Amino acid sequence: MIRNMLRVTCVALCAVVFTACGGGSDTSSGEGQDSENASQQQDSAGASSDAAAAVAIFLDAFRDFKCSSGWANRNGALGRTAYSGSGTCSASFPGGPGKYKVTLQAQAEFDGSSPYRVSINGKTIKQGNIPYSEGRLICDCPDPWRENCPDRVVTIDAGVHEVNKGDDIGYFGSDTYPCGGDSPHGAYAKWRGIDFTPVN
Numbered sequence: 001m002i003r004n005m006l007r008v009t010c011v012a013l014c015a016v017v018f019t020a021c022g023g024g025s026d027t028s029s030g031e032g033q034d035s036e037n038a039s040q041q042q043d044s045a046g047a048s049s050d051a052a053a054a055v056a057i058f059l060d061a062f063r064d065f066k067c068s069s070g071w072a073n074r075n076g077a078l079g080r081t082a083y084s085g086s087g088t089c090s091a092s093f094p095g096g097p098g099k100y101k102v103t104l105q106a107q108a109e110f111d112g113s114s115p116y117r118v119s120i121n122g123k124t125i126k127q128g129n130i131p132y133s134e135g136r137l138i139c140d141c142p143d144p145w146r147e148n149c150p151d152r153v154v155t156i157d158a159g160v161h162e163v164n165k166g167d168d169i170g171y172f173g174s175d176t177y178p179c180g181g182d183s184p185h186g187a188y189a190k191w192r193g194i195d196f197t198p199v200n
Contacts, residue, residue, distance in 0.1 A: 055096075058194070058196075065091045065169075070087045079107070085175065086115075090168055090169065091169045095163070095165060096165060101157075101197040102120075102158040103197070105195065106153070106192070107153055107190035108151060108154045112137070114188060115174050116156075116171070116172060116173045117172040118171055118194065119168075119171075119172070120163060126159065153192060155195075173188075173189025173191065
């Protein structure tokens, strides 16, 4: 009889120790919830990280684009060399995915209105002619040109577009010579770069 009482006591003590050491199902359930909460927090952190990646970006014509031959520094802007015709430049978009307002920074001249085109992954988003720096064509600007008829940096709105990391951003430009005569001169599709501003 004493032997049976000892067995019952031993079994009861083992059950108490097992429960106290975390062997119960309630504690196991709590650990699962903690893991789930940690996973949700990581997912949330990842989402906010992606959203934060959509920041304003300026792609510099000189620094960020790879171009075909015939481009050169022309009065602080990247432009076509004289009588080289048309050329292209492209860059890989480095920012996060999202909607961006795209703006071309061009450099207008007084003696020509060069054709240009901006594209994303080969699809044209804006094209036209860079406006005249003086609002109209001037072929007889007195020398020195840079003082009397200076270039002007102009911004050209290319609209709001979905852009993703790695998208190909393209620029096309061509020189033009509306001012003939003894000393023909014109415009060289000068540009500074392209702005990308996130839009909510």
